[in-house]
Amino acid sequence: MDNNILAALTPSPLFDGISAEALTAVLGCLQPKVCTYPKNNYIAVGGESFTGLGILLTGKATVIKENAAGSRIALTMLESGDIFGEMIAFSTIKNWPVSVVAQTECSVMFLPSVKIMGTCSNVCASHKQLITNMLAILSEKAILLNRKVEYLSIKGMREKISTYLLEQHRVSARKTFTLTLNRNDLADFLNVSRTALSRELGRMRDEGIIEFYRSSVKIKDLDMLKKVIE
Incomplete structure (x- = not known):
């Protein structure tokens, strides 16, 4: 396995607790497919056949939801090591429910979900760890989706902005931080x-x-920002 690919996969929570040597063996069992996508191209298209659990090896991408009229909502940003498609990988759904668009040139590895949960032909000791990691990721994703529902229920424009900025402040632990979404994607994310x-x-x-x-924001009056959402 290419060292650059291993370096990109190692930080992924899907392979937490799995050494580089063991990871090579696991990937030998999974037989993943690696694809490259130019900037602004679709990595996955909502409605088309599901191609497997995706791991972004290089570049940046956005997960979006599009409706029949062509309008879209940005759901999340992806960077190297991030995974996508995990919520449907083991469901009865056969098509992508969302689209993934490359914001820069991207390299993506697709893992066949049936081989992740199936019996390892080489009896790899790390395969059990991989399944454990997958279950943990799905549990955490379910919690985050519940938070997303709460977030979308916020009605006021200022309340939405304030909630988002306070979350970014909490994550960065700083009053000055850089937004991960550009203005268009942030508007889509907040549904405004x-x-x-x-x-x-x-x-x-x-x-x-x-x-x-x-993309840089500085919170000057933290108390006032908190009062907005009280």
């Missing part, structure tokens, strides 16, 4: 228009609550 988002961010800046420059 880009114009309305920019207007409200401007108002919050004018009121001295935040400062921002491109």
Whole structure:
């Protein structure tokens, strides 16, 4: 197995507790497929046949949900080592429920789900660890999806923005941080228009609550931001 691929896979939670040597053996059993995608191309298309559990080896991508009218909502951003398709990999669903778009040139490894949960032909000791990791990932994803439902239930524009910024502050443990979503993707994520988002961010800046420059945000009045969502 290519050393660059192993380096990209090692940090993934799917292979937590599995050494590089053992990982090579496990991948030999799984027989994954590696594909490369140019910038702005679809890695997976909602409605098309499911191709297996995906692991982003290099690049950045966005998971999006599109409707029949062509509008879309950005669900999450993917970076090297992140996985996608885990929620349907072991279900009866045969088609991708969402789309994945390459934000930069991407290299992706697809693992056949039937081989992840199946019996290892080489009786690999690490295969059991792989299954344990997969179950942990699915449990954590279910918790996050529950949080997503709560997030989408927030009605006010400022409340949505404040909740998002406070979450970013908690994750980074800093009052100044860089947003992982650009303005368009953030508007999609919050399910608001880009114009309305920019207007409200401007108002919050004018009121001295935040400062921002491109993707960088500084919280100037943390107490005021917290009061918005109380």
